[in-house]
Amino acid sequence: MIWNRTIECASRDEMAAIQSERLIRTVQRVYHNIPSYRTKMQEKGLVPADIKSVEDITKLPFTIKSDLRDNYPFGMFTVPMSEIVRLHASSGTTGKPTVVGYTRNDLQMWAEVVTRSLGMAGVHQKDIVQVAYGYGLFTGGLGLHYGTENLGATVIPISGGNTQKQIQLMQDFQSTVIACTPSYALYLSEVMQEMGVDPESLKLRIGIFGAEPWSESMRREIESKLKIKAIDIYGLSEVVGPGVSCECEYQCGMHVNEDHFIPEIINPETLDPVAPGEIGELVFSTITKEGIPILRYRTRDLTRLIYDKCECGRTLVRMEKCMGRSDDMLIIRGVNVFPSQVESVLLSMSETEPHYLLIVDRVGTLDVLKLMVEVQEQFFSDEVRQLEALKKKITHNIQSILGISVDVKLVEPKTIERTAGKAKRVIDNRKI
Amino acid sequence: MIIKQVSVFLENKSGRLSEVTRILGDAGINISAFTIADTSDFGILRLVVSDPDEACKVLRDSDFSVQTTEVLLANSPNKPGGLAQMLEFLNAKGAFIEYMYAFSMNEDQATIVIRPTNMQRCLAILEEYAG
Incomplete structure (x- = not known):
């Protein structure tokens, strides 16, 4: 189902016209309302009048995650707090989350793009959508929730975890759609097997999976195990949350809702645009958001x-599955993890030095994070319980910052490889 | 008698214990007794050696985390009930022991290595026991 045919099937010229008009307005708004944007534009010798069409977008300065952090919590908001009706936040690099605020219109727009995404995925009004993304500060749960309501389908707001109950409700409520992370989908299939529940006996037909990278082979595995069509949805809270783009039934790239979010691909080294069709870093500018518009977010x-027209009839540009990062961020069970977060925790503890190694594995279907920390002589105790207490303390401190569980292993000094250049801090053994 | 015990942090991986003993052997250091306190992923090797300071030095040179800890050495008759008698005395006098291990040098005497919570107090109790 194409929810908004006018937009989703607009010609490239029509889309460019919409984008130009909205971009010009957004640039004026941020220039006049956010000092940090104004300063950055002035440094480039730019005034809002220099942005005459979407073609001029490359003249604009970039926004990076630390810009949001530096303006924590509300410094990037362009409207007074009285107009902000919702806050969400994602994990940040130093323990401070990245905060985003939504006006009433923003929430409406978000619901619209999620509804379109559900339409792309093949969801209808009569579907029963089990939203197993976390509800809360994370945008996944509430994002899918309001999009589903807006579509007119039935939402089961079960949130994440509680796996046996998830399966029970699939049976009792006859859910037809499951929305969660792809790794959790595989875990669900494992637990079904343990419970003796045959996926064929369920009514599930579509899975909407996102918040972490996953491969085509993982898609095939999920589809064969759960007997569903697995659809990739993309989003990030800095832009809006899930629904920035989503695959259609042809599963050949995610259609970007580009009347709200303009995508660009740049070379992460030179920051120049790459040739059309080349791989590079994805950059988004929001052109309708009121609470926290963001220009050229890396x-x-x-x-x-x-840019080719899709068989589904939509003309919206498609982005391929994201399979890499231009920084060291890890996505573990849908949670963003930066090695620097671990480093700052270890540095803040008097007993430890920042000699560590993060090892990410996929055990069965779940990502597990192991942290190896060297036992330095100054905190090596002759007593087992003191070492165990130390291990517990590191575990607790890391978990409270990262928000996911971590298996801490104490290792002998100098066992973690030292290199002259950038230390190797992460080993990602996941085959995704 | 108070002596210096050498403690070494060991990961649970094969070959580490033999490496420690080789390093000490090559340095001409004799091991009189040792014990390992182990958990699921690491262990603490505790050693009574002929030259604790030198042992620490050579192990540190090989990047081991090493520490010395004061422990008490006590003699106990090498016969049934010998250790029980001593421990009952310590217990009655209120000495608390963190850990202990034993070795015997000959048929008559066993030597007990004790790490008490309170070193001086335990030493006094042991002296009372011996006296």
């Missing part, structure tokens, strides 16, 4: 854009 996700 997502750090590596992908490419496909």
Whole structure:
């Protein structure tokens, strides 16, 4: 189902006209309302009048995650707090989250793009959508929730976890759609097997999976195990949350809702635009958001854009599955993890030095994070319980910052490889 | 008698214990007794050696985390009930022991290595026991 045919099937010229008008307005708004944007534009010798069409977008300065952090919590908001009706936040690099605020119109727009995404995925009004993304500060749960309501389908707001109950409700409520992270989808299939529940006996037909990178082979595995069509949805809270782009039934790239978010691909080294169709870093500008409009936000996700018309009839540009990052961020069970977060925790503890190694594995279907920390002589105790207490303390401190569980392993000094250049801090063994 | 015990942090991986003993052997250091306190992923090797300071030095040179800890050495008759008698005395006098291990040098005497919570107090109790 194409929810908004006028937009989703607009000609490239029509889309460019919409984008130009909205971009010009957004640039004026941020220039006059956000000092940090104004300063950055002035440094480039730019005034709002220099942006005459979407073609001029490349003249604008970039926004990066630390810009949001530096203006924590509300410094990037362009409207007074009285107009902000919702806050969301994602994990930040130093423990401070990245905060985003939505006006009533923003929430409406977000619901619209999620509804379109559900339409792309093949969801209808009569579907029963089990939203197993976390509800809360994370945008996944509430994002899918309001999009589903807006579509007119039935939403089961079960949130994440509670796996046996998830499966029970699939049986009792006859859910037809599941929305969660792809790794959780595989975990669900494992638990179904343990519970003796045959996926064929369920009514599930579509899965909407996002918030972490996953491969085509993982898609095939999920589809064969759960007997569903697995659809990739993309989003990040800095832009809006899930619904920035989504695959259609042809599963050949995610259609970007580009009347709200203009995508660009740049070379992460030179920051210049790449040739059409080339892989590079994905950059988004929001052109309708009121609460926290964001210009040329560097997502750090590596992908490419496909402008060919899709078989589904939509003309919206497609982005390929993101399979890499231009920074060291890890996505573990849908949670963003930066090695620097771990480093700052270890540095803040008097007993430890920042000699560590993060190892990410996929055990069965779940990502596990192991942290190796060297036992330095100054905190090596002759007593087992003191070492165990130390291990517990590191575990607790890391978990409270990262928000996911971590398995801490104490190792002998100098066992973690030292290199002259940038230390190797992460080993990602996941085959995704 | 108070002596210096050498403690070494060991990961649970094969070959580490033999490496420690080789390093000490090559440095001409004799091991009189040792014990390992182990958990699921690491262990603490505790050693009574002929030259604790030198042992620490050579192990540190090989990047081991090493520490010395004061422990008490006590003699106990090498016969049934010998250790029980001593421990009952310590217990009655209120000494608390963190850990202990034993070795015997000959048929008559066993030597007990004790790490008490309170070193001086335990030493006094042991002296009372011996006296």
